Amino acid sequence: MAEAATGDFRELFHRGQLTIGISELSKMTGVSPRQLRYWQKKGYIIPKNQDEPGRARIYTLKMVIKAAAMSNLLQTGYTLKAAAAQVDERMRPAQTMYHVLFDRYQGFQVNDDGEIIVDLGTFDPDPTQDLFAKLVDERPVFILKPKA
Incomplete structure (x- = not known):
């Protein structure tokens, strides 16, 4: 990204x-x-x-x-x-x-498909993961990823 x-x-x-x-x-x-x-x-x-x-x-x-x-x-x-x-x-x-x-906003990235992925920082219930959001059909979709 x-x-x-x-x-x-x-x-x-x-x-x-x-x-x-x-x-x-x-x-x-x-x-x-x-x-x-x-x-x-x-x-x-x-x-x-x-x-x-x-x-x-x-x-x-x-x-x-x-x-x-x-x-x-x-x-x-x-x-x-x-x-x-x-x-x-x-x-x-x-x-x-x-x-x-x-x-919560930590920044954003543009992936290889041109999607904008918003970094919302550490996922509070599980600090080993980060929370991200993107738009799919103009609706927010949330993504959890293990911390890098």
């Missing part, structure tokens, strides 16, 4: 590498920077660099989605507190999927 570059893809999406500043967040959500700072003060949104006082605020993709969703709910009549709670609840399944996919 041909080994493909894995680090670039994983690092791009893992641990909040995609970030924007407060001005861009304001433009994307239609929420003023002043209002975004208030949301931050209340703990509803958290800049990635919150532990670096005096530096310009930067926000992860997760916070962009949260702020946009909160803005939409506010426009439909939710209070700020209720909008934040509703968004947190709606984001829980997405956060679970993110962790399942990106915490």
Whole structure:
């Protein structure tokens, strides 16, 4: 199998590498920077660099989605507190999927037939095997292989 570059893809999406500043967040959500700072003060949104006082605020993709969703709910009549709670609840399944996919993702390979095989790392119930996935007729199929 041909080994493909894995680090670039994983690092791009893992641990909040995609970030924007407060001005861009304001433009994307239609929420003023002043209002975004208030949301931050209340703990509803958290800049990635919150532990670096005096530096310009930067926000992860997760916070962009949260702020946009909160803005939409506010426009439909939710209070700020209720909008934040509703968004947190709606984001829980997405956060679970993110962790399942990106915490397990080890990379991918392209086999001799051109199939993409995704490496999901050690199979937890049996650490002597690795778990892989591929698509067959656009459906995931899982494969266990003994560790190399």
